Amino acid sequence: MRVLILGKIWPEPSSSAAGTRTLDLIRSLCQARWEIHFASAAQTSEHSHDLASDFPIATHEIQLNSSSFDAWVAQLAPDIVIFDRYMTEEQFGWRVAQALPETLRVIDTSDLHCLREARHQALKSGAALDLQNPIALREIASLLRVDLSLIISEYELQLLQETFPISPPQIAYWPFVLPEPETAATLSYDERQDCVMIGSFLHQPNWDAVQFCRHEIWPLIRAQLPEARLDVFGSYTPEKAKQLHNEKIGFHIRGRAENAIETLSRYRLNLAPLRFGAGLKGKLADAFLAGTPSIASPIATEGMLGTLEWGSNVSIDPRQFSDTAINTYTEEPAWLQAQACGYRIARERFSESHWLAKLPEILEQAFCDRHANRQGNFLGKLLNHHQHRSTEFMSRWIEAKQKK
Numbered sequence: 299m300r301v302l303i304l305g306k307i308w309p310e311p312s313s314s315a316a317g318t319r320t321l322d323l324i325r326s327l328c329q330a331r332w333e334i335h336f337a338s339a340a341q342t343s344e345h346s347h348d349l350a351s352d353f354p355i356a357t358h359e360i361q362l363n364s365s366s367f368d369a370w371v372a373q374l375a376p377d378i379v380i381f382d383r384y385m386t387e388e389q390f391g392w393r394v395a396q397a398l399p400e401t402l403r404v405i406d407t408s409d410l411h412c413l414r415e416a417r418h419q420a421l422k423s424g425a426a427l428d429l430q431n432p433i434a435l436r437e438i439a440s441l442l443r444v445d446l447s448l449i450i451s452e453y454e455l456q457l458l459q460e461t462f463p464i465s466p467p468q469i470a471y472w473p474f475v476l477p478e479p480e481t482a483a484t485l486s487y488d489e490r491q492d493c494v495m496i497g498s499f500l501h502q503p504n505w506d507a508v509q510f511c512r513h514e515i516w517p518l519i520r521a522q523l524p525e526a527r528l529d530v531f532g533s534y535t536p537e538k539a540k541q542l543h544n545e546k547i548g549f550h551i552r553g554r555a556e557n558a559i560e561t562l563s564r565y566r567l568n569l570a571p572l573r574f575g576a577g578l579k580g581k582l583a584d585a586f587l588a589g590t591p592s593i594a595s596p597i598a599t600e601g602m603l604g605t606l607e608w609g610s611n612v613s614i615d616p617r618q619f620s621d622t623a624i625n626t627y628t629e630e631p632a633w634l635q636a637q638a639c640g641y642r643i644a645r646e647r648f649s650e651s652h653w654l655a656k657l658p659e660i661l662e663q664a665f666c667d668r669h670a671n672r673q674g675n676f677l678g679k680l681l682n683h684h685q686h687r688s689t690e691f692m693s694r695w696i697e698a699k700q701k702k
Contacts, residue, residue, distance in 0.1 A: 301334050302371070304380070308347070310347065310533070312555070313498050315579070319408060322475040323406060324355060325353070326656075334355040335355065335356045335374065369397075371398065377665065381403070384407065384440035402668050404448065404664070405447040410458070412429060415431055415434075417597070418502065421573055429457075438462050441464060442468070442678045445671060448469075449472070450473055452601055453601045454577070467671045468678075474583050476583055478649070491526075492527040492566060493529070493623070494590070496530075496531045496532065499536055503597075506574065508530055508542065510573060526548060530550065531554065534554075566591075567590065567627050570593065570594040570598040571593075575597050586641065591637050594612055604647055606639065609636035609638065
């Protein structure tokens, strides 16, 4: 198979879990010995991963709102095009469909943006969860237009089938892909101290969690553990986050962690008091591999457990969260139990020995079934009809305006 991945940005695995997700996708397809191309209209940054140095992959720079893409993608003629999140499908999906009608079109969702937005609005307003928000209208339309969407969380897979008109042939579960934890190489309970938080500051749930922890949770922990420190790591640290730094209370804003697993492995506890969000949480997966127990909220652990145990109490209540953190921090048996549960989740739920080979199988099956699945996807055909292709007409208008 020849596969083209259209990236929203060039992958930055040191900045977010989304970057690691893209690398895992590439690793999986390379293992199948497929021909891989990656293209993006975004600018590279100093943190962009050098894809060509690590993978047998061709990289391309493309333009938004330009018919030059149409001729280029037609000449490349990939069997499969994977859009990195629904926004990329909005930009390029109609162009791929017109230039290459036989090509399988796939969205890698990373997480359901409409779910994250609904939870954010519910948190701010105190109102009930409203999944029929403007982002849902765009995101679900994208999922209906394409042949297949990769869903990272079992919770979101079920949500799509029960809440929206998405049928099983249009969605497939493909979660995190984690290596075997190197348990013998991790530091022991006695060799670790202090607490850590980690996550990109550009991601709103992370910034909210940092503020919530600083004002509601950390004072409770610090009152019982006066010598403990909390180091907060995050890419693209804004000035407003730096202003939370306070050495007197042991709350330290540290900036970017170049290697999340190595950073997490130095600490006794990872704190993840997320109040909204979606998908699976890379900070928790990295903590599994680092052997660092995570004290987490229900939103943080969503989709991670299956039928397994977390190993410690899961709560977003500040008092319950802090009590769990204090107990796990000070009691070695509780800490070891939480660590063992993390190792088990990594092995039994997200093992790369199982999931890395699964993606090519999922895509190959979808490619073989694409004609039958398209015939049964009436809403997708409706949305691809010219009266509903607003993204195409907007793009064409922008392109025409730029030529004046």
